[in-house]
Structure formats: C-alpha cells, structure tokens
Amino acid sequence: MRTEPRLRVSAFSAGYLADVPIVNELTHGFADGSVTTIVGPNGAGKSSLLNGIYGLTRWSTGSVRIGDLEVRRMPAWKRLKAGISLVPQGRCNFPQMTVLENLRLGAYTLPRNERSAAVAEALDEFPALATCRTRAAGNLSGGQQQLLEIAMAMVVRPQALLIDEPSLGLSPKARCQVFDKLQEIAAGGVSVVMVEQNVVEGLAASDVAVVMTDGRIHRNGPAGEILNDPEMKNVFLGGRPAAAGIRSRSAGDPR
Numbered sequence: 001m002r003t004e005p006r007l008r009v010s011a012f013s014a015g016y017l018a019d020v021p022i023v024n025e026l027t028h029g030f031a032d033g034s035v036t037t038i039v040g041p042n043g044a045g046k047s048s049l050l051n052g053i054y055g056l057t058r059w060s061t062g063s064v065r066i067g068d069l070e071v072r073r074m075p076a077w078k079r080l081k082a083g084i085s086l087v088p089q090g091r092c093n094f095p096q097m098t099v100l101e102n103l104r105l106g107a108y109t110l111p112r113n114e115r116s117a118a119v120a121e122a123l124d125e126f127p128a129l130a131t132c133r134t135r136a137a138g139n140l141s142g143g144q145q146q147l148l149e150i151a152m153a154m155v156v157r158p159q160a161l162l163i164d165e166p167s168l169g170l171s172p173k174a175r176c177q178v179f180d181k182l183q184e185i186a187a188g189g190v191s192v193v194m195v196e197q198n199v200v201e202g203l204a205a206s207d208v209a210v211v212m213t214d215g216r217i218h219r220n221g222p223a224g225e226i227l228n229d230p231e232m233k234n235v236f237l238g239g240r241p242a243a244a245g246i247r248s249r250s251a252g253d254p255r
C-alpha cells in the first residue's frame with residue numbers, strides 16, 4: 001500500500017514582503033527515500049521554497065507537514081527537531097573550527113547524552129571527513145566542505161534533507177561525490193529535496209524532478225522523463241541535450 005510522502009506542502013505560499021508571494025499556492029508531496037530536484041529559471045522561487053519549508057521566509061500561508069505534524073507556524077529550530085534539516089546555499093560551516101567541532105555544532109539541538117554518539121555515527125557515514133576531523137573546515141576542499149555541511153545537517157537524523165545548490169563551484173569529481181552521497185542518504189529512507197542549477201547532472205542523480213516557474217510547479221515527474229523532454233530542454237534547460245553517457249537513475253533503475 002502506498003502511503004503519503006512524509007514531507008508535504010499544500011496551498012503553500014511564502015514571501016518576504018507583505019502580499020507579494022514568491023512561492024505561490026504550491027502543493028507537492030516529496031517522495032520518501034528519493035532525491036527530488038527542483039529546477040527552473042533564476043528567480044523562480046526555488047530557494048524561497050526550501051527556506052519557506054524550513055521557516056526562514058518572512059511570512060507563509062497554507063500547510064507544511066512532516067508526517068502527522070503541521071509545522072508551518074513553527075520557528076526553524078522546531079522544524080529541525082520535527083525532522084526537517086536544511087543545507088543553505090553557499091558555504092555554511094564555521095571555517096576556523098575543526099571538522100569535529102562543526103559536527104558537534106550540528107548535533108547541538110540533540111539531547112546532551114545523544115550528541116557524541118550522533119557525531120561518531122556521522123564520522124562513520126562520512127569517511128572522507130573522519131580522516132580530516134582535526135583540520136579547520138576552512139582548509140578543506142570545496143567538495144569536502146559541502147560534504148561537511150551535509151553531515152552537519154544529517155547529524156540530527158532528519159526525515160527530510162533540504163539542500164540548495166550543492167554543486168556550486170565544485171569540480172566535476174566533487175560534484176559526483178556530493179550527488180552520490182545524496183543518493184545514499186535517500187536510499188536510507190530520507191526525502192532529499194535539492195535545488196540545482198546544474199540541471200543535467202542534477203537530474204541524472206535524481207528520482208523526481210519538479211520544474212518551478214514563477215513560484216509555482218510548472219511540471220513534475222520522473223527525473224529521466226523531464227530531462228529528456230524536448231519542451232523542458234528548450235524552455236527551461238537552455239536547449240542543452242542530455243549529456244551523452246549520463247543515464248538517469250529514475251529512467252533505468254526500478255528502485
């Protein structure tokens with residue numbers, strides 16, 4: 001029996017100025033155990049949707065639910081406790097603190113007696129970080145820093161991980177590592193919701209695509225289908241054909 005996705009928004013609007021909705025009456029259930037990637041032109045409201053789900057826009061209306069809990073009126077820290085975690089766009093670690101100290105900060109909202117186990121678990125799950133646990137975060141490569149920020153968001157074992165433009169400024173190899181990690185996190189049951197400008201690589205690493213324009217969902221469906229749809233290529237993806245050799249997981253993999 002199919003159950004409803006745990007993370008759902010309905011008739012959800014959000015914005016910064018009174019009466020100016022940036023996210024406009026949007027309804028969607030973000031599939032559990034999947035990577036959903038939100039694509040669309042600059043200014044479409046993709047970041048505002050993530051920020052709104054996490055409680056960082058100035059105002060919002062409608063509903064944001066995680067499981068049975070309505071969180072739309074909650075402050076961000078309560079949403080985090082309820083199981084929604086966010087990696088915002090851009091570098092968001094504490095560069096002068098070590099990897100370990102950053103992870104401890106990620107664990108700060110957990111009960112005191114659960115924090116060290118959660119940090120140890122994160123180091124197990126991110127072996128690339130374990131080897132540099134005593135280095136200052138700011139001295140890591142861009143890819144390692146992005147993994148650290150994902151690890152900081154995952155320390156609290158969220159049900160939904162929101163992540164904004166994770167591949168920005170990363171080398172192709174680091175982008176692959178980050179997308180692989182997000183797929184691994186989704187395979188563990190988490191609903192991963194990513195905003196990504198790198199449409200071809202992002203959708204190739206995703207199960208579901210949501211195309212957003214003007215604060216609304218223009219279209220959504222299996223990532224492979226959207227990636228290869230001529231309308232999407234021409235209108236939203238800048239006319240770029242799907243890169244040769246990139247096989248979308250959702251097109252060929254029944255998981």
Ligand SMILES: Nc1ncnc2c1ncn2[C@@H]1O[C@H](COP(=O)(O)OP(=O)(O)O)[C@@H](O)[C@H]1O
Nearest residue numbers: 016017022040041042043044045046047048049
């Ligand atoms: N903090 C903010 N204050 C006021 N307006 C904002 C703020 N952040 C974004 N906006 C506006 O919201 C619109 C959508 O922005 P954004 O959600 O960042 O789009 P996207 O991530 O799709 O590029 C833009 O017109 C932008 O100027």
Ligand SMILES: [Mg+2]
Nearest residue numbers: 046047048195
């Ligand atoms: Mg954005």
